[in-house]
Amino acid sequence: MNTGVRMGDGARGVGVDALPQGSGSTGAENVSVSQYAPLPSAVSHNRFDTRTPLQQVFYWTPDQWEQFTCEWVRMRRDELGYLGVEIVGGTNDRGADVVAFMSDQRLNGVWHCYQCKHYSADLTLDDTLPEMIKPFVATLETSRTLPTRYTFVAPRIHPRLKDTVLTPAELKKRFLAYMDGRTRPVAALPSATREAVRELAVRTDFSMFWTVNLDEVLEVYSKSQLFASRFNLPPTGEPRKLLPPPVPQGNEARYLQKLLDVYQERFGVDITTVEDAFEHPSSGQHLGRQRVAFFDAESLRMYARESVPGDAYEELQDDVLANLIEVVDMDFPSGWDRLQEVLKASGQLVPTGSPLLTHLVSHFRNSQRKGMCHQLANDDKLTWCKGGCR
Template sequence: MLDDGDAAANRDKAAKLRLSGAGLHFPSLPSPKKQVFAYDPNEFEEFVEEWVPALNTRYARVERHGGTGDHGVDVAAYLTPQAMEGEWHNYQCKHYGDALTWSKAAPEIRKLFASVVQKRYTLPSRYIFAAPIIGRSLVKQFARPSDTRARFLEELTSTKDTAITSLSSAERESVASLAQSTDFSMFEPVAMDEMLELHKTTRHWADRFAQPLPPRPQIMNPPAEHTPLEARYIQKLLDAYREEWGEGTNTLERVAENEDAQDHLNRQREAFYSAESLRVFARDATPEGHFEAVLDDIHAIVVEVARGRHPSALERLQAVLVTAGQVVLTETILAKQVRPLDRKGVCHHLANDDRLTWRQGGKA
């Protein structure tokens, strides 16, 4: 009889077993940067909306305003519950086929000041231009806030931009006055590499930029000695063996004396550790929950078999193992890595968690 032990506490200990074998390889996908370059303006705004909360700034709320009639606000980040009536930052998303330059940024700045004068919102404390490519000349321009303000004011007197020409004379004077009193260091560009690095820390990264998984080791060899991690599922196997072969197989020591039982046990342990290697791989290479999704997919189907009528516990187990090999898994980045032996092992992981059992009348 095995002592159950604390399986959860021993998972990581068991996971340190030697991994070996060839990995599986899949064709590479375009890099995240290339994928962003291929976005349409709407997709790029969604990407920025996902990225903004990852910044160090503690925002009370982040909202996307992009679209017709946004008055120059694509993604607004509020530092207080008062939203645009309190301090806030504006993230302006500009997705072009080429670099963002001053000629494309200046109209957005004019739209900003015009909207503030028209009391559509208050002046943000920061205005960040987000674009796949930021022109070097624009970076240099924003690095000189005083010169940028002077250039803006000079162009303001002759612009034909309808954001300004549609204003009354008094409003145009207010725009010039507001710009004159504004510290233009509030305007800044953000590099795409910086955005991607921070986006990696969000829960959206794996869904948006699904990349091929690293090679997965083929097998995790069962240790010679049974570990506490195995206690529950092996005890359930012993219960099935005792029903099949009698009391002479009610302990591991006595199973070793029965060739059929020992051979069966060895195969189940190989399957269990194959699935355990999948769990460790998923833990290290995929977002949280992918291995659990495999468990849930297989359980949803095999539990019906487990709860059906069978001549013996061992035949119930065999029927479940066969069915597990036929389950269609939900398509995830991990699903392609699941092998037939993993599926058998998953059934024993489910038994470990008391979601499956083999003896008649036991909890399935």
């Protein structure tokens, strides 16, 4: 890997006990620095970043670029049939920073190599020719096989380098001419090794060499939840609407039982099943609304899981619980009154925290706030009737 030389160094008929059990809650030759420099309006580190990924990459270390490349390669693991992806970069990596192998033989079988270059200017052919020697030498001096694909990964690739790599015959011609010259990387090779490298190169299909720049990496990387975290950007998209299934699921059992206790206490009748609650003239519509709210909250949970890195949703739940528990602990005439006051209080909360949590709160509608109360009840963190639940 380069060491920074060039880049900045509604359900009925189901009792709660009978619910099915689920699994839980659901370019130019030289690039001016101004193209990388942060915008004057760039925000501080504790807010979302207004700089583009390319501008942020300028300040990365070579190791960060290598780790980023490895993450991208792992995202393509199934697509390309990789059994494993590892970072092997170091002072004696023999031109292999990130390796992806396609058989149990690993570097002795079929494998791909990713060479990471972190430069401030476009990666050029002159930069890559010395590196192209390394896989041939490694094949001659070690038990490694020649990689079937060798990809240079850099923030920017010079157009002439990309054009040359797209014509393997021309790339091979340029490499062989380079091996016939007396540049320092070539002259440093023992004559026998130099000749062996040239002979191996003559027999090699140069379509093994590829180039990838930041824009191409982001085509894949931007679809991952790592994207927002890596570049400190707000997640995109909206939570998908979830409708309550006609038959209550196992992951609703606990909060539904607590609602049945509330209804029985309030209406003084034997309401022991979800069917009883739906058939009662007063509790039926209320129960339907609570299930809708619960699944609205579940949709936000799923959105956070798919779009926001880390535990932002759990952080939000903790913040909400810390406020609502004080309301729950107050004295109320009945569980119904306690439930209504907690639901009311949830709509008045202003959760605070990390930028990602703040972004999540922007999707936190009143129905989802009420639904989170039932999620917390489902986890036995909130209870409405002081005597508890059956």
